[in-house]
Amino acid sequence: xxxxxxxxxxxxxxxxxxxxxxxxxxxxxxxxxxxxxxxxxxxxxxxxxxxxxxxxxxxxxxxxxxxxxxxxxxxxxxxxxxxxxxxxxxxxxxxxxxxxxxxxxxxxxxxxxxxxxxxxxxxxxxxxxxxxxxxxxxxxxxxxxxxxxxxxxxxxxxxxxxxxxxxxxxxxxxxxxxxxxxxxxxxxxxxxxxxxxxxxxxxxxxxxxxxxxxxxxxxxxxxxxxxxxxxxxxxxxxxxxxxxxxxxxxxxxxxxxxxxxxxxxxxxxxxxxxxxxxxxxxxxxxxxx
Amino acid sequence: xxxxxxxxxxxxxxxxxxxxxxxxxxxxxxxxxxxxxxxxxxxxxxxxxxxxxxxxxxxxxxxxxxxxxxxxxxxxxxxxxxxxxxxxxxxxxxxxxxxxxxxxxxxxxxxxxxxxxxxxxxxxxxxxxxxxxxxxxxxxxxxxxxxxxxxxxxxxxxxxxxxxxxxxxxxxxxxxxxxxxxxxxxxxxxxxxxxxxxxxxxxxxxxxxxxxxxxxxxxxxxxxxxxxxxxxxxxxxxxxxxxxxxxxxxxxxxxxxxxxxxxxxxxxxxxxxxxxxxxxxxxxxxxxxxxxxxxxxxxxxxxxxxxxxxxxxxxxxxxxxxxxxxxxxxxxxxxxxxxxxxxxxxxxxxxxxxxxxxxxxxxxxxxxxxxxxxxxxxxxxxxxxxxxxxxxxxxxxxxxxxxxxxxxx
Numbered sequence: 261x262x263x264x265x266x267x268x269x270x271x272x273x274x275x276x277x278x279x280x281x282x283x284x285x286x287x288x289x290x291x292x293x294x295x296x297x298x299x300x301x302x303x304x305x306x307x308x309x310x311x312x313x314x315x316x317x318x319x320x321x322x323x324x325x326x327x328x329x330x331x332x333x334x335x336x337x338x339x340x341x342x343x344x345x346x347x348x349x350x351x352x353x354x355x356x357x358x359x360x361x362x363x364x365x366x367x368x369x370x371x372x373x374x375x376x377x378x379x380x381x382x383x384x385x386x387x388x389x390x391x392x393x394x395x396x397x398x399x400x401x402x403x404x405x406x407x408x409x410x411x412x413x414x415x416x417x418x419x420x421x422x423x424x425x426x427x428x429x430x431x432x433x434x435x436x437x438x439x440x441x442x443x444x445x446x447x448x449x450x451x452x453x454x455x456x457x458x459x460x461x462x463x464x465x466x467x468x469x470x471x472x473x474x475x476x477x478x479x480x481x482x483x484x485x486x487x488x489x490x491x492x493x494x495x496x497x498x499x500x501x502x503x504x505x506x507x508x509x510x511x512x513x514x515x516x517x518x519x520x521x522x523x524x525x526x527x528x529x530x531x532x533x534x535x536x537x538x539x540x541x542x543x544x545x546x547x548x549x
Numbered sequence: 550x551x552x553x554x555x556x557x558x559x560x561x562x563x564x565x566x567x568x569x570x571x572x573x574x575x576x577x578x579x580x581x582x583x584x585x586x587x588x589x590x591x592x593x594x595x596x597x598x599x600x601x602x603x604x605x606x607x608x609x610x611x612x613x614x615x616x617x618x619x620x621x622x623x624x625x626x627x628x629x630x631x632x633x634x635x636x637x638x639x640x641x642x643x644x645x646x647x648x649x650x651x652x653x654x655x656x657x658x659x660x661x662x663x664x665x666x667x668x669x670x671x672x673x674x675x676x677x678x679x680x681x682x683x684x685x686x687x688x689x690x691x692x693x694x695x696x697x698x699x700x701x702x703x704x705x706x707x708x709x710x711x712x713x714x715x716x717x718x719x720x721x722x723x724x725x726x727x728x729x730x731x732x733x734x735x736x737x738x739x740x741x742x743x744x745x746x747x748x749x750x751x752x753x754x755x756x757x758x759x760x761x762x763x764x765x766x767x768x769x770x771x772x773x774x775x776x777x778x779x780x781x782x783x784x785x786x787x788x789x790x791x792x793x794x795x796x797x798x799x800x801x802x803x804x805x806x807x808x809x810x811x812x813x814x815x816x817x818x819x820x821x822x823x824x825x826x827x828x829x830x831x832x833x834x835x836x837x838x839x840x841x842x843x844x845x846x847x848x849x850x851x852x853x854x855x856x857x858x859x860x861x862x863x864x865x866x867x868x869x870x871x872x873x874x875x876x877x878x879x880x881x882x883x884x885x886x887x888x889x890x891x892x893x894x895x896x897x898x899x900x901x902x903x904x905x906x907x908x909x910x911x912x913x914x915x916x917x918x919x920x921x922x923x924x925x926x927x928x929x930x931x932x933x934x935x936x937x938x939x940x941x942x943x944x945x946x947x948x949x950x951x952x953x954x955x956x957x958x
Contacts, residue, residue: 402617416604527746
């Protein structure tokens with residue numbers, strides 16, 4: 261390598277200038293504020309099944325008013341007009357009420373499934389849906405282990421309806437989600453997930469006879485924003501207790517990770533085979549391409 | 550025998566536009582049985598599609614909140630794409646392994662594959678609730694890169710371009726564009742290599758779509774090997790379709806196929822049935838491994854277990870044996886029977902994963918509405934119309950025009 265004096269001086273000048281004027285580059289995130297995931301603790305021991313949260317939810321999200329309790333027969337599911345429902349279960353400890361809505365998973369299957377980032381896990385924890393991105397493919401519905409995204413099948417401009425924990429409308433303004441704010445029995449509690457889990461543990465510890473020793477949502481499907489306390493085993497409340505504890509997006513990880521290697525290795529392999537077999541077949545066919 | 554073949558450049562004095570206009574007109578008789586059946590269904594299907602965009606997807610489908618993907622995804626897209634797999638297998642054999650004896654079926658297979666993708670991806674648009682956002686994952690900053698569907702969507706698009714490049718020399722020959730033909734032919738190998746890689750990934754990707762639906766699919770059809778199963782089965786699904794399509798094309802478009810290629814067909818079908826036997830054996834063995842390692846014996850003595858046995862024994866093992874036997878004995882008729890059985894088996898398998906085994910435990914099962922079936926038939930018939938139009942005009946089954954051979958020599 262031959263380096264002339266002139267070039268050497270140039271390099272030295274450039275290095276010196278960079279050292280003198282450049283600023284240090286460290287791998288630090290631009291935005292230092294990283295909020296913790298928030299969630300809601302639902303205590304079915306405290307819930308009296310007044311269904312006030314259903315009305316508040318419909319009101320806050322512009323959905324039709326829920327039907328009166330007298331007209332309700334059997335267990336209901338959330339649908340495109342009900343982002344949340346409260347069901348009554350006859351259990352070994354009498355009537356127990358359970359509120360159902362999107363669980364706001366830590367690693368949501370719907371978000372991993374969404375090819376347009378319409379389903380999105382916010383920094384604060386709620387999983388939201390953005391209509392300007394969604395193409396209505398309903399892959400989120402196929403993937404969600406809780407079956408929570410609901411689709412407006414009878415609309416030419418259909419939306420996905422599910423609980424957003426009132427993210428845009430209330431939480432960002434520092435208010436509580438509509439259901440939490442108006443619950444008369446303090447069955448709902450909003451906070452960081454960490455606080456909620458320790459609060460749930462405290463309740464179980466202080467009244468061991470009243471609660472089963474499990475917080476539904478602590479580990480299910482990789483953990484969720486909504487956490488449940490119950491006086492009876494969760495199977496009795498119709499909740500799916502056979503879900504895996506690993507997150508659902510982990511199921512497609514292996515496949516997705518293999519894609520780059522296939523993309524690099526297979527074309528090279530194909531080209532190799534093509535070159536290797538080329539000579540074996542001299543033009544035995546006239547209609548060659 | 551290609552004397553009637555219209556070639557734009559041969560029409561001295563007439564412009565290409567006039568040639569194209571003339572080619573657009575229908576050829577041959579109008580009142581064929583195919584037309585009499587397909588025209589009313591297509592018209593009716595179009596009316597249903599209008600209703601779907603006017604009143605919403607629920608107006609003509611039986612989809613529900615628990616079963617968001619029905620016939621249009623499970624059959625049109627997932628099954629249709631498996632059958633279109635013949636294109637990548639045949640191009641692999643001809644251009645990569647240099648098995649020249651299969652060259653005469655490349656064009657028709659690639660055309661079939663291309664149209665299948667075009668129409669089944671088109672059918673996907675009908676199923677999208679908000680189709681005006683379909684470009685979001687392609688442009689803009691809405692890349693959901695953690696999604697298998699993102700991969701599948703991109704691969705559909707790229708593979709369609711690759712197939713169009715593979716097929717484009719035929720278009721150039723039709724238009725008499727000699728220079729364009731030379732350039733496009735030179736791109737074939739690149740397109741083939743790219744296309745095979747894409748096919749491997751999205752054939753398996755269609756299976757990987759269902760990996761997150763772990764608790765919803767019957768355990769006999771769910772395993773972490775769905776992607777590999779889908780990929781391996783697409784090989785014999787595609788080749789069975791090639792055998793089936795070939796046996797029909799050789800009758801319907803008899804006059805277009807040269808004497809030489811008619812004679813070659815027998816050897817081609819025998820060769821393909823050999824490959825089918827091999828790939829079906831691999832597939833069956835994989836299924837067996839998953840079954841034994843998954844300790845699934847206790848699932849067999851149930852209605853779904855019998856259904857699984859029917860699929861595996863009746864529509865994988867039986868056609869595999871038939872392929873093997875008829876290849877050894879040179880029985881073309883039996884190979885066709887095996888091809889049809891295999892195709893039924895692939896339809897069964899894809900529907901078992903996507904529809905029948907999906908939420909098998911629900912009280913109310915999804916059964917497609919008659920309107921969904923009519924729309925599916927509309928898509929299928931429209932594709933066949935386009936296929937026939939192209940076959941009757943472009944050098945797909947018939948030999949290339951004389952000037953192509955002159956240039957090659």
